[in-house]
Amino acid sequence: MLFTKETPILYYEARSHQRWLNREYILFPAYYYRVLAPRVSSRKLNILEKAVLGICRIGAFTAQEIGEKLDIGGDLSALIISELQYNNFIDHQGLITKKGKQILENELIETEDLIAGYVFQEPWQGELFPRFIENLEYAETRFNDNDYPELVLGTTGKPFYQKIFMPLPINNTLMVKPTPRDILRAIKTHNQTLTNRHRENDVEANEQLWNIEKQPDLKRISFIEEQPQPVWLATFIYTPESNFDEFTENNWQISDPFGLGDSPWLYRQINKCCQKQDNFPLQKSINNLLNSNTKLNESKERQEKRQDLMIYHEEAINIIENKLSLEILKWDDLYKGLIVIERTYLELELSSKNKQNINYINYFINDKLEDIVIKCQKLLENIFLIIGDQYPTEKCWEILDHRDKEYNKIILEQIVEKIGFKPLKNESHDSKLKLPKSLLSVDINKIKSASDHQSGSLRGYVIASLLTAYNYEQHPLYFFAEKMPNLLFELDKLADLRNKSGHYSSQKLTQEIVKKQIALVYQLIELFLQTNFHKPIELEEEVIYV
Incomplete structure (x- = not known):
């Protein structure tokens, strides 16, 4: 036709x-x-989730009590409650939230x-x-x-x-x-x-x-x-x-x-x-x-800004190719991510030297600092996703226990010890810790989201990768641990900065702090390139690695 x-x-x-x-x-x-x-009609709740949410609407009950009311057992009701809490449908006291009430009211009847x-x-x-x-x-x-x-x-x-x-x-x-x-x-x-x-x-x-x-x-x-x-x-x-x-x-x-x-x-x-x-x-x-x-009537100021951005772009490429081997060109997402980070930092440096309209400049600099921290975290998350393509993380969380945090702590410390990560002696944190407290306390649902659905944030990806590396002695984390024993603590610092960005904090972002995060990104990417990691070649029916 x-x-x-x-x-x-x-x-x-x-x-x-x-x-x-x-x-x-x-x-x-x-x-x-x-x-x-x-x-x-698409539902966001299955029938059991809807039932549990309905019970929580009239008051707070324990998982055991809800399990008895629905005749589903305490373990299953605890799992459902955990999922509802993760989605912010109920709070940690077991009471329904405003978001939970809204989703319950908006549930559509299938026909x-x-x-x-x-x-x-x-x-x-x-x-x-x-x-x-x-x-x-x-x-x-x-x-x-x-x-x-x-x-x-x-x-x-x-x-x-x-x-x-x-x-x-x-x-x-x-x-x-x-x-x-x-x-x-x-x-x-x-x-x-x-x-x-x-x-x-x-x-x-x-x-x-x-x-x-x-x-x-x-x-x-x-x-x-x-x-x-x-x-x-x-x-x-x-x-x-x-x-x-x-x-x-x-x-x-x-x-x-x-x-x-x-x-x-x-x-x-x-x-x-x-x-x-x-x-x-x-x-x-x-x-x-x-x-x-390009044919629009641009103001002189806009023309100059566009020209500056092009200059920053070219300078960013030169910086990256001087710091890293040409292997980076094979990893398009990592390469483009570094260009954006370097371009933003060059723009920030120029603005910090400008003494005119100091209030606006300070606001602009703070905004750019937060932006760079976010981009640094996203780029490192991308590395863990790439590694996960060859070393699948799916279901790796099953080794952990939903309810026993002490058991999970022991498991994670054993894995970290086997891989070789450890804090440096001059670190300010508790030297007895084998990995940061915030990594030990990552919610298991966030680990599941990172491992099974490749969604979430840096800490979830790190834990999923650690759990997977335990069974693969050729996993890149072993090489990372050999070259950067304190990597887990550095990644945790970056995640902490990212979480605090945009919020009031006693530790304000500075160019010096952000430069350290950029250096961390380069250091990890350089190690990644040294592992001679290869992209998968996609065929019609399967994926092979060469």
């Missing part, structure tokens, strides 16, 4: 999350299928009522949009002098005509009929996005948020029309106003064609196509948008 100038256009009043500096309307091609499917609607398929890779639309909203259009359609917007009395980029010709398309499971996933994702549209995070990218209590019968999903129909989806790409003063490579966004703000999903799909196709039709529109920004 071909996409032509006469192919129908759908318009759902696309809008952006951010204020845009410049934008260009585009038509995105899609196939739509009309289907009949159960109306389902198997059938509903007719439309799912949309991206034509180059055959993936379904994470949307389920009940009605087709056809755009009002007119053809201009070049015989291309324009959107008719505004009111009946005061219409205006919006030019829109039509990426013809559309080649290399796929015709793959979606499965019932694909359709169900699109419906669930759409419902979850509607429920969380007030949030700023990318719900589409985090399928772990959903916990469907009852799986609908996939056999009830059917096609009303077996053959797909081609359609253009009207939306726009734009450059955020906030990116104008930043030196970035990916400084454009795309609005969701169905009126739900920005679409990270569609952004990723377009980027995939741009990488695979040399002459991807939408690339021209993206380039036109980015090029048009």
Whole structure:
């Protein structure tokens, strides 16, 4: 099926999350299928969690008492209570929190009522949009002098005509009929996005948020029309106003064609196509948008700032390549992360020498110091994630006990002793400690999140890596311990600085403190590169290491 100038256009009043500096309307091609499917709602609580939360709403009870009331046993109720506390649905006294009350009130009842609607398929890779639309909203259009359609917007009395980029010709398309499971996933994702549209995070990218209590019968999903129909989806790409003063490579966004703000999903799909196709039709529109920004009337001050940022960028690259071997170029995420850290620090150093508007400069410096600390932690978290690809951490937490902290302390100290980490003699902390107290007290749910879902923060990743290294004598942590015996204490200091940033603290961030954290990042990355760690090569069915 071909996409032509006469192919129908759908318009759902696309809008952006951010204020845009410049934008260009585009038509995105899609196939739509009309289907009949159960109306389902995503839950965040399963039936037992909901029951426990309901009991906690009327008062505080012990895990044993709740287990007896629900006839599920004390151990299971303790685990459920721990999960609810981790999600801040109940407090540590066992009372329901404001967040818990809200989630309990907002729980939707699942239904198997059938509903007719439309799912949309991206034509180059055959993936379904994470949307389920009940009605087709056809755009009002007119053809201009070049015989291309324009959107008719505004009111009946005061219409205006919006030019829109039509990426013809559309080649290399796929015709793959979606499965019932694909359709169900699109419906669930759409419902979850509607429920969380007030949030700023990318719900589409985090399928772990959903916990469907009852799986609908996939056999009830059917096609009303077996053959797909081609359609253009009207939306726009734009450059955020906030990116104008930043030196970035990916400084454009795309609005969701169905009126739900920005679409990270569609952004990723377009980027995939741009990488695979040399002459991807939408690339021209993206380039036109980015090029048009350089033609805007910039103030002299903005021009100078943009030039400064480019200078910082080049200087950052020189610093990194002088400090590290060219092996760093093989690790794109680490390399780019270091560039951002160095660029931010160079900008900070220049600002600290500026004596004008001292109050603003101090505020700017404090903000940049906190920003660098956060980026340092994120970069080190990335190292542990990379190591976790070759030495999987999944289920490593099972060696620990949910209730016995003393037992966990003994286990962790034995692991640390075997690997070889220890504090230096001149450290100010208790020399009897084999690892920092805050690492010993990391909540087991945070360790589970880091090990099984690769989400969380630095301390969780460190513990997950330690637990895994115990069974792998070739694990990089052994080499790290040999070269940096006090690494665990240094990582803990960084995590502590990160947690205190933005809050009142007796220890204020200084450039000297932050420089030490940057040095720690370089030191660990250098050790990582010395381990000759190799990237996995992705094949169609498996992952091998070379």
